[in-house]
Amino acid sequence: MAARAKSKAKSARAKxxxxxxxxxxxxxxxxxxxxxxxxxxxxxxxxxxxxxxxxAEGYVFELERRGYLQAGAFVPEVLxxxxxxxxxxxxDFVHAGSDVTEALTYYVHREKLRVIGREKDLAPMNxxxxxxxxxxxxxxxxxxxxxxxxxxxxxxxxxxxxKEAERIFDEQVGWAVEAGVDYFVAETFAWVGEAELALxxxxxxxxxxxxxxxxxxxxxxxxxxxxxxxxxxxxxxxGAEVVGLNCHRGPATMMPMIRDIRAAVKCxxxxxxxxxxxxxxxxxxxxxxxxxxxxxxxxxVGLDPFxxxxxxxxxxxxxxxALDVRYLGVCCGAGPHHIRALAExxxxxxxxSRYSVDMSRHAFFGTDRMIRRIQTEYRDKA
Ligand SMILES: [Zn+2]
Numbered sequence: 395m396a397a398r399a400k401s402k403a404k405s406a407r408a409k410x411x412x413x414x415x416x417x418x419x420x421x422x423x424x425x426x427x428x429x430x431x432x433x434x435x436x437x438x439x440x441x442x443x444x445x446x447x448x449x450a451e452g453y454v455f456e457l458e459r460r461g462y463l464q465a466g467a468f469v470p471e472v473l474x475x476x477x478x479x480x481x482x483x484x485x486d487f488v489h490a491g492s493d494v495t496e497a498l499t500y501y502v503h504r505e506k507l508r509v510i511g512r513e514k515d516l517a518p519m520n521x522x523x524x525x526x527x528x529x530x531x532x533x534x535x536x537x538x539x540x541x542x543x544x545x546x547x548x549x550x551x552x553x554x555x556x557k558e559a560e561r562i563f564d565e566q567v568g569w570a571v572e573a574g575v576d577y578f579v580a581e582t583f584a585w586v587g588e589a590e591l592a593l594x595x596x597x598x599x600x601x602x603x604x605x606x607x608x609x610x611x612x613x614x615x616x617x618x619x620x621x622x623x624x625x626x627x628x629x630x631x632x633g634a635e636v637v638g639l640n641c642h643r644g645p646a647t648m649m650p651m652i653r654d655i656r657a658a659v660k661c662x663x664x665x666x667x668x669x670x671x672x673x674x675x676x677x678x679x680x681x682x683x684x685x686x687x688x689x690x691x692x693x694x695v696g697l698d699p700f701x702x703x704x705x706x707x708x709x710x711x712x713x714x715x716a717l718d719v720r721y722l723g724v725c726c727g728a729g730p731h732h733i734r735a736l737a738e739x740x741x742x743x744x745x746x747s748r749y750s751v752d753m754s755r756h757a758f759f760g761t762d763r764m765i766r767r768i769q770t771e772y773r774d775k776a
Contacts, residue, residue: 438537438577438603439635441493442662442720446711446740449494449539449723450487450733451581451640451666454501455694457483459729465694467510469501473522474515480523484530490730491737491744492723496539496579497527497570503562505547520566524573531576540570542580542595544609548588550618559588563595570600577603581640581666584609584617586625593632604633605721607640607664610651612681622651623658630659638664641725642679644672644702645710656717665714666723669702669732679726697727704735704751711739 441447454470457463462472462479472479484495499520507513524540531538545562549555563580570578578600580592589606596604606629608622616625626637637659639648648667656663670679682700683689692700702710711722722740724732734746755762757769758776 438605439662441537442636446715446720446722446742447493447537448491448733448737448740448742449496449579449664449666449721450490450492450728450730451496451723452668452726452728453480453483453496453498455726456729458695467501467506468694469506469510469512470498470523471510471512471519473498473502473519473526477522477526481526481530484527485534486730487733488530488534488536489744490733490746491742492536492733494537494539494723495527495531495534496541497573497575498523499541499566499570500543500581503543503545503566505545505558505562516565517569520569521573524569524575528573528575537576538574539605540567540573540575540578542566542578542592544582544584544588548585548591550585550587556591560591560595563592564599567595567599575600575602577605577635580604580606582607582609582642584611586616586618586620586628589625589629590632593629593634597633603635605636605638605664606634607638607666609640609642610648611642611678612676614651621654623654626655626663627658630661634661636662636664636721638666638719638721640664640666640723641668643677644668644670644679644700645706647672647674647677649710649713652714652719653717656719662721663719664721664723665710665719666721666725667710668725669707669727669729670697670700671702671706672700694726701727702732704731707732707735708739711736715740 454463454468457472458465462476463470480498502519502523504516507516528538542563545559547555548559578596583589593604593606608616608625610622615621622639629637638655639651645667652665668679672679676682680693682692684692684696684699707724714722722736724736734744737744738747753759758773
């Protein structure tokens with residue numbers, strides 16, 4: 395481990411201790427993957443017992459930025475059009491420190507494909523996402539996760555919609571079981587009832603662990619009235635192995651809820667914020683307005699000025715891990731640099747850390763003796 399990363403991890407521990415003693419020790423280099431995976435690696439729960447599990451999410455936003463996916467519907471048709479781009483993105487996130495390769499089946503469900511007129515592609519698109527992720531997971535020794543998400547049709551008072559949501563979960567779970575996922579992610583739910591349906595579908599078909607996460611809009615409660623802590627407790631009782639929050643909220647407005655959840659449940663807790671500077675007045679990324687653009691909503695393609703820095707994500711990871719929140723990630727808006735910062739915040743040194751910032755040799759701000767004074771003396775004017 396490089397001296398710099400070591401001292402970073404050390405200072406992270408020191409600062410965590412001041413806040414509250416961390417109940418877990420930092421597992422340095424725990425994410426190193428020297429040998430290719432064969433699917434027989436330690437599972438999710440064993441890894442969580444030892445320390446943090448880093449899970450990169452937010453694929454659709456990153457693929458949109460790269461020019462391979464349309465904002466709006468946010469359906470990853472790229473799975474058919476450019477599977478090599480999806481594979482490379484998985485590899486980029488693993489290189490940056492993700493312990494998980496999550497199949498890009500987010501929004502590859504029946505309702506979404508119906509909206510874009512591609513319902514007939516439902517099964518092949520799910521299978522394509524699962525097979526790309528599995529290939530990367532087995533090659534890199536990362537965990538292979540299946541993914542279920544918000545259906546956008548869930549309505550507790552509409553029995554037909556409930557049936558349809560159930561069908562959506564059952565069929566996506568089926569393809570994931572067929573592909574042999576190591577565990578399931580069920581994410582971005584604003585309704586407890588919808589998350590329960592997803593969890594039931596998983597438990598009906600598989601013994602693999604389930605990570606269930608809610609996405610909080612502006613209100614401090616879910617759409618069926620429960621606080622996130624109450625909702626997570628209910629999901630824990632229903633058999634979820636990991637519960638928590640993902641998406642919608644940035645680190646600043648997610649963290650208070652994560653504290654409540656940590657206090658409310660006994661199981662492992664997940665926290666995967668979006669990397670945006672949300673505020674108490676505008677606590678979700680959909681609610682952020684940009685004063686530079688007539689105070690219009692910045693979501694989804696005008697969010698750049700609100701993007702969190704690596705340091706902010708590092709601080710978030712350090713704080714969450716000190717609370718014993720071990721399943722950590724970054725959602726929509728995350729780039730590999732955010733994942734690397736998160737991995738380093740829990741003491742990891744992923745391959746991408748070889749290129750983590752080192753300003754000692756910078757032309758103006760460097761301290762190396764090779765740096766000419768004609769530049770360093772000018773640094774205040776640079
Ligand atoms: Zn997200």
